[in-house]
Amino acid sequence: MQRAALFGGGGGGRDAQMAAGDLGELLVPYMPTIRVPKSGDRVYKTECAFSYESPESEGGLYVCMNTFLGFGREHVERHYRKTGQCVYMHLKRHVIEKVPGASGGALPNRRNVMLYLDLETNGDLNNDDFEYEDEAKLVIFPDHYEIPLPNIEELPALVTIACDAVLSSKSPYRKQDPDSWEEELQVSKHAKTLVQIDNGIRIPPSGWKCSKCDLRENLWLNLTDGSVLCGKWFFDGSGGNGHALEHYKEMGYPLAVKLGTITPDGADVYSFDEEEAVLDPHIAKHLAHFGIDMLQMHVTENGLRDNDIKPRVSEWEVIQESGVKLKPMYGPGYTGMKNLGNSCYLSAVMQAIFSIPEFQRAYVGNLPRIFDYSPLDPTQDFNTQMTKLGHGLLSGQYSKPPMKSELIEQVMKEEHKPQHNGISPRMFKAFVSKGHLEFSSNRQQDAQEFFLHLINLVERNRIGSENPSDVFRFLVEERTQCCQSRKVRYTERVDYLMQLPVAMEAATNKDELIAYELKRREAEAARRPPPELIRAKIPFSACLQAFSEPENVDDFWSSALQAKSAGVKTSRFASFPEYLVVQIKKFTFGLDWIPQKLDVSIDMPDLLDINHLHAKGLQPGEEELPDIAPPIIIPDDPKDRMMNHFMEPPDIDESSMMQLAEMGFPLEACRKAVYYTGNMGAEVAFNWIIAHMEEPDFAEPLLIPGYGGVASAGAAGLGAIGLDNQPPEEMVALITSMGFQRNVAIQALKATNNNLERALDWIFSHPEPEEESESASDVMDMENYANANILAEAGSEGPRIKDGSGRYELFGFISHMGTSTMSGHYVCHLKKEGRWVIYNDLKVCASERPPRDLGYIYFYHRIPS
Numbered sequence: 001m002q003r004a005a006l007f008g009g010g011g012g013g014r015d016a017q018m019a020a021g022d023l024g025e026l027l028v029p030y031m032p033t034i035r036v037p038k039s040g041d042r043v044y045k046t047e048c049a050f051s052y053e054s055p056e057s058e059g060g061l062y063v064c065m066n067t068f069l070g071f072g073r074e075h076v077e078r079h080y081r082k083t084g085q086c087v088y089m090h091l092k093r094h095v096i097e098k099v100p101g102a103s104g105g106a107l108p109n110r111r112n113v114m115l116y117l118d119l120e121t122n123g124d125l126n127n128d129d130f131e132y133e134d135e136a137k138l139v140i141f142p143d144h145y146e147i148p149l150p151n152i153e154e155l156p157a158l159v160t161i162a163c164d165a166v167l168s169s170k171s172p173y174r175k176q177d178p179d180s181w182e183e184e185l186q187v188s189k190h191a192k193t194l195v196q197i198d199n200g201i202r203i204p205p206s207g208w209k210c211s212k213c214d215l216r217e218n219l220w221l222n223l224t225d226g227s228v229l230c231g232k233w234f235f236d237g238s239g240g241n242g243h244a245l246e247h248y249k250e251m252g253y254p255l256a257v258k259l260g261t262i263t264p265d266g267a268d269v270y271s272f273d274e275e276e277a278v279l280d281p282h283i284a285k286h287l288a289h290f291g292i293d294m295l296q297m298h299v300t301e302n303g304l305r306d307n308d309i310k311p312r313v314s315e316w317e318v319i320q321e322s323g324v325k326l327k328p329m330y331g332p333g334y335t336g337m338k339n340l341g342n343s344c345y346l347s348a349v350m351q352a353i354f355s356i357p358e359f360q361r362a363y364v365g366n367l368p369r370i371f372d373y374s375p376l377d378p379t380q381d382f383n384t385q386m387t388k389l390g391h392g393l394l395s396g397q398y399s400k401p402p403m404k405s406e407l408i409e410q411v412m413k414e415e416h417k418p419q420h421n422g423i424s425p426r427m428f429k430a431f432v433s434k435g436h437l438e439f440s441s442n443r444q445q446d447a448q449e450f451f452l453h454l455i456n457l458v459e460r461n462r463i464g465s466e467n468p469s470d471v472f473r474f475l476v477e478e479r480t481q482c483c484q485s486r487k488v489r490y491t492e493r494v495d496y497l498m499q500l501p502v503a504m505e506a507a508t509n510k511d512e513l514i515a516y517e518l519k520r521r522e523a524e525a526a527r528r529p530p531p532e533l534i535r536a537k538i539p540f541s542a543c544l545q546a547f548s549e550p551e552n553v554d555d556f557w558s559s560a561l562q563a564k565s566a567g568v569k570t571s572r573f574a575s576f577p578e579y580l581v582v583q584i585k586k587f588t589f590g591l592d593w594i595p596q597k598l599d600v601s602i603d604m605p606d607l608l609d610i611n612h613l614h615a616k617g618l619q620p621g622e623e624e625l626p627d628i629a630p631p632i633i634i635p636d637d638p639k640d641r642m643m644n645h646f647m648e649p650p651d652i653d654e655s656s657m658m659q660l661a662e663m664g665f666p667l668e669a670c671r672k673a674v675y676y677t678g679n680m681g682a683e684v685a686f687n688w689i690i691a692h693m694e695e696p697d698f699a700e701p702l703l704i705p706g707y708g709g710v711a712s713a714g715a716a717g718l719g720a721i722g723l724d725n726q727p728p729e730e731m732v733a734l735i736t737s738m739g740f741q742r743n744v745a746i747q748a749l750k751a752t753n754n755n756l757e758r759a760l761d762w763i764f765s766h767p768e769p770e771e772e773s774e775s776a777s778d779v780m781d782m783e784n785y786a787n788a789n790i791l792a793e794a795g796s797e798g799p800r801i802k803d804g805s806g807r808y809e810l811f812g813f814i815s816h817m818g819t820s821t822m823s824g825h826y827v828c829h830l831k832k833e834g835r836w837v838i839y840n841d842l843k844v845c846a847s848e849r850p851p852r853d854l855g856y857i858y859f860y861h862r863i864p865s
Helices: 020-033 073-083 157-168 243-251 283-288 309-319 344-353 357-364 367-372 382-394 404-412 426-432 447-460 510-525 540-548 638-647 654-662 667-676 682-692 729-736 742-751 756-764 770-786
Strands: 004-006 061-064 070-072 087-097 130-140 145-148 219-222 228-230 255-258 269-271 276-279 474-482 488-495 498-500 536-538 567-573 579-584 587-589 595-597 600-602 607-609 807-817 825-832 835-840 843-846 855-862
Touching (some): 020 087, 020 130, 020 145, 020 157, 070 073, 130 157, 255 283, 344 426, 344 447, 344 825, 357 382, 367 382, 382 426, 426 447, 536 540, 654 667, 654 682
Parallel strands (some): 004 130, 536 600
Antiparallel strands (some): 061 070, 061 087, 087 130, 130 145, 219 255, 269 276, 474 567, 579 855, 607 807, 807 825
């Protein structure tokens, strides 16, 4: 990692000239609070826990010498008042121009070579004209005494050791577990000085093979001489013959890029000399030397590129609006997000989420309350991190236009000092992906799956009675009909998005598609470049029609016939949400089970009316299927016998259920876990919870067809939450048995959606007097009552649903480029202040040609009636 020099003098504090004895006496009262970071301690010295202030910010960053949390100047006082912690290390990074040497080149300008800070460098500053200088000092609150560092001779030994450990600590997001996304690649020491031979080699867009053995997979392009050679052999027989490594040993050319991984976002680069994967900030220039334009490249699933170059070029260019001069946008709501390495799916979803007023009010509008009552470690609190991200995107503090003088400098110079605009969602991603196998990796993900994952987190961490995800919730009515008896059954479920199938058979340009496919096959056989892409044009009305058509029900058991029969199911909206999210089901599986993407153009409307899809319920003349469960067949296999518990009337082991509830899981989820595992014990039920906890209806009441809907344990209906949101009496009793007041227990459970573990955290972080707690509880009850736009049909046990008209207007869409959700890139277009804006990672610009027909996820808001 690049390091920078530390200012050794200055400081300006009242203690700047203090003698060694005076410094020791000054620090004596605070010695018990100063800790040396141990193995496993995370030192947050690059980013504030509440904001995106960093050592490069004007006020620098304050690192608590006890908790090792970082705070910007605006938030350090809050932490001091809350914890009483007085000693902080203040870090300040300066970006300065290098001093020209006698030969005209820039010389390093380090003022102190005794100490270096291991701070992350700004990836945008790959410029020979600038360097970093870092300044560190201890600051003692509340009087702001400053002790410049280093001060080895004058400081007590413990303080010196602690300061040295903090200064030399690595990033808190480094890899702790082999599969985590947090592993950070380092910039190669060869990237800036790499010599490239001008030998005229140009790399074709396809048809690669190793120049020594004719292998066509696992190929690496040497960035010095343009050699294409195979990688190393793997134990499973895959890989190559190691010719790329042999070439390095023979020639000493250090860097190679893996062919098939090059996208507009970067590529996989390996350093033979450093023996690890590395970052090459100049990769675009290095590839251009061999005729490769990064903008026109895309990754393929098996690491190989086929002859589909032009189709993907078109998609990348159209969605990112390449070739059009886009005007940068600055100010509140126009802040970009840094790509952490395949994190564009997260950025695109969060930009759309925080364009919705309900989310803005719930988090940014409650900023003082959320920050004041955040736990002692705010990096591990969902609401704090959501508020931090929302404020970062909406405040405008991290999206400021360049000054006029800087604009002139940019015109005069080809290279210039970059603007430090945009935010890095590293802390947010680390928290929301914790414990999730896919989102915690560095791989590309499905934006739709992340959207549902986020909604699940919002549901589980609601702020009091506020639940901004209610704007997406709607009820789906499913009508199942027995084809033989013609009898029907109506059920309802909660959903958060509308999944729209792609009606490929309704393409309006079938003749063009057939002709294109014939030309493509001919070109492939003759090894010629493919013809220009012809994309299928699908009418939106056909997709909507496909959504509303009946679908066959596999393995349908008819209670009217008491036997298996043919059945069909249709889905309708039992309610319309305030914000309708529409996912185009572009991704499917090929015959080889590899995910594929349907490259189609759909004429998505700006104004959408789906009132005709409103559910009507049981109609006159329809006869309901009898409420009878399938017969129980007792098998010899114990596993099958366990599955037959599903068919019996609900008999739920309350002791196992409460064991799980005491672990902090929602009571309704515990009930479902025990039920669906056939009362096999708390351990088996716990495994069910782990496997299903990311599902949107994880904490919804247990619904058992054939047994009256919501299952309840006992006459009181344990855990079935009504509209009054009254917590289960058993959970209230558990908390009061710990010595807390009953009204405090009720308030804590209401504020945390009846999550026992979070309710206890809430109690410890809300030390209000009993009288205030009672009044707060009353206020919360009034808020629950005021949130009364509830669908009556949902019943007292049903979810809170906000119904209304089915007329909508488009305000945003997320587009995907690439062949599947496992690769590619996401961007987001949002309509703000009457114009479309494109959010492409850090780049936020006014959109000139929003590609509405190529989107993947669309966001509509209800038109007031």
